[in-house]
Amino acid sequence: MSQFLQSIFAGVTVGATYALAALGFSIIYNASGVINFAQGEFIMLGGMIAAFLAALGAPLALAVACAVIAAAAIGLIVAKTAIEPARGAEVTTLIIITIGVSMVLRGGVEVTMGKGGHALPPFSGDKPIVLAGATILPQSLWVVATTLVVVAALALFFERTRLGKGILATAHNRLAAQLVGVDTRRILSVSFALSAALGAIGGILIAPIANTSYDAGVMLGLKGFVAATIGGLGSGLGAVAGGVALGLLESLTAGYLSSAYKDAAAFVIVLVILLVRPSGMFGAASSSRV
Amino acid sequence: MLRVENLTKSFGGVAAVSQVSFDVPEGAIHAVIGPNGAGKTTLFNLITGVYAPSSGSIRLRGEEVAGLAPESLARRGVSRTFQNLQLSMNLSAIENVMIGAHLRLNSSLLAGMARWPGLAARDRAAREEAAALLAFVGCGAYVGAEARSMPYGALKRLEIARALAAEPKLLFLDEPAAGLNHTETQEIEGLIGELGRRGVTIVLVEHDMKLVMNVSQHVIVLDYGKKLAEGTPDEVRRNPEVIAAYLGAESAGA
């Protein structure tokens, strides 16, 4: 029983990171139809920049805040220099562009911070808490709690603020949104900045638990994409549900089946979903008129 | 040629087409008319295999074909054009017509790669036939053009040329005159008439009443997915229920 609980705790923790990554994918996808293959690098940047600043001696809170802001700024730059000029290009072209962006970001980190692993100190110590026979790191609680707060804040943002509603409107119908005065180009920049910040937060939260390095983003990004697909690309609720579901399934696979194939679990699941219900748990099924 | 019986198609509780029945004899030119949303294109999509019916039967020369895929219907001599142009804009004009002849050419991948003898010659002949068809529909000027450089009116006629390249026995034209000006519509009228003279069975959906009246021998009127009336163009034009459906109940008496 305690092993089961252990797997659950681990699964929810990593699932929160996937949820934030998946949210990032969904927001960008909604705003522009682009699948951002550089999303994983945003996650990595969060952890790396925070670790870098903390190692320089900055207090943790400051390092974290700077990392998130820096990531958001980088997201903005990416949107303006790489994505906006390519508006209207084919899907495959946009995929290659985001892959190119991911290489630039990864290479940039490799050059400035080296290839080695980096760690952030845990936010409130690393003495494990024992709960019902299973141990849980305090950092895991930080991960889950912060993610919940972030998701709630996002929901409020999309439902209550003009900017948030503008993003949703653009996602539903770009032309209609433009006609009612939504600045769709600003929406694109905002979406990238927001998604980068979300990814960075996820990366920072998980950095104390799992060492981060310049190439940590690749797998994380792919799994975030998987989580978004499972939950339904474009759906915020789906992103969170998909992320947590993926984290749990992965953790249970590692615990009960084979830890070597843990990474494969994500992709087996996504294949099953794609064949059974491609629009995912909460996505809208689409149809076209002939 | 074509017998449709009690054809019904529902999309989640809404019946787009409901209990529609009619016959189309070989060589005839029939028209399907009705207000917007009456179910005309859905009817076409049902008969040409784009949708599978919820119930009812579709018989093509006696054979039950309801629910077959579009490819299978093409093999049985059915050809069509689309209301919202469906063309391969990445191809040239003449290639778009040539693809209509797909079933009459050797389309094996291996034969293509190996440049099987006779394939090239047969392809050249298909190209000549396609050029002739382009001229026949009035697009002769575009024989060397890319599809994406052609104006809308020409693209509509390109689709007809493609449909003809399949040498169909039964041709469905979905709003062939939509978006065309007066002169272009008259050319379409002449084209349809000529096809009828050559023995092709034609069913068309159209909003342009003058075209419908001039060209068709028999008209079927749909409203809210049901068959409202059918008969010769004159009969239908004078039918009070048809007038009411188009213009509102008050005008029926006028």
Add this chain to the structure above:
Amino acid sequence: MTEAAPRTPLVSSRASRAVWAPTLLFAAALVVLPLLLPNAYYLDVAIRIAINATLAIALNLLIGYTGQISLGHAAFFGLSAYGSAILVGEFNWPPSAALLASAALVGALAYVVARVILRLEGHYLAMATLGLGVIASIALTNEVGLTGGPDGMSVPDFSILGLRVVGEKAWYWVFAATLVAAIVLAGNLVDSPAGRALRALHGSQTAARAVGVDASAFKTRVFVLSATAAAVMGSLYGHYEGFVTPGLAAFPKSVQLVTMVVVGGMASIWGSVLGAAMLSLAPELLARFEGFETIAFGAILVATMIFLPRGIAPSLSAWLQRKGS
């Protein structure tokens, strides 16, 4: 109707002979090339370009011409490389038989995969192919007993009819021949009714089906063709390199192949050759930037896709056409 049909035939026999010229010139260049290269290292580079170009052409048939997506194509390359390695190394099969069997097995796998996933489209299809590719490379990494795990396994030399193929010089001819074969076969296919059906599917699947093109059959066939070609190249590569690692089937390799196709030019055979050449040479040329190679590579990728979205070859030929008119 309005105008009479033009009387000139549409494809003169002189024109069709002109189509062969570039290929013959290219083949001649390939024959001369080894004489110009100073040593085996350069031959190795040329060989890698040839392999990548062949792979890119095969992939282009699927994504450029037919409009499908595959983010997991390296899996076919890697799986067959391992297949040959295992059949020859562990079971002592003759290498040529192992090549045929391995490629056939991978082709059969591709067939099963295609039947299942090709009904998906767009980013769903992209995700599915990506997932399959990652699963394949994870399997290769983890099945240590069979595959030697993350460190890979060695591959015995290739021999056919008693003749051992060893060394860059010998392998150069093998890979030059496969490249020319790929160019010729792909070129034939594109001009044939089958090729037209594939391209028509890319433009409008609805329209193609309405004229009788069996969409799912055609997509499956081109997928299997493309995968089998990659498999053959994989087996040959394993013998050439003498060693196989799971990285051959991994996502970065799949991305590299897609990049070659897209940057070189979608639906352009010569574009794939160009893309392969450029992207294989780039790491060599960028090595001078020491550590900045990844940044430079990524930046070049982004810039090319923004300014030449259709790829280099089509943009080049469009530019030349404009100059001419």
